[in-house]
Amino acid sequence: MSELGALARVRSKNAGPFWITIDIFCEAETYGTVAATPTGVFAARLGVAELKRFDLPDLRAIKLSLPRPQVQGAAADRDMHGAGLAHALTGMQIGPARG
Known part of the structure; x- marks a missing residue:
């Protein structure tokens, strides 16, 4: 097994006040391995x-979108992006x- 960060470039971005999007960019040789990961595994990790x-x-690329825990910019929002x-x-x- 390998860490996702060693197989792909992972970045997050603002997707509006209610959603966060995480993009996973792979090389041709790693895309299949990363894409085979079930959605539930990503959800559990997050x-x-x-x-x-x-x-x-x-x-x-794989794009993951999830609802923000708080509305962006709210007093409780500790991670704007x-x-x-x-x-x-x-x-x-x-x-x-x-092995």
Whole structure:
């Protein structure tokens, strides 16, 4: 297994006041491995029940969208762009076990 951050570039971005989007950009040789990861595994790692997933094989990218825990800019909003969520994904183990 490898860490997602070693297989792909992961970034988050603002998707409006109610959603955060995380993009996972892969190389041609790693896209299949990352894309084989079930949506539920990503949701569990992010600690969310609702997660929309969009696979974009022509771009070798996967887009994950999730509702914000708080409305963007609210007093309780501590991560305006979801960077903490993207960072949480970079360390998750992806792919078959090696060895």
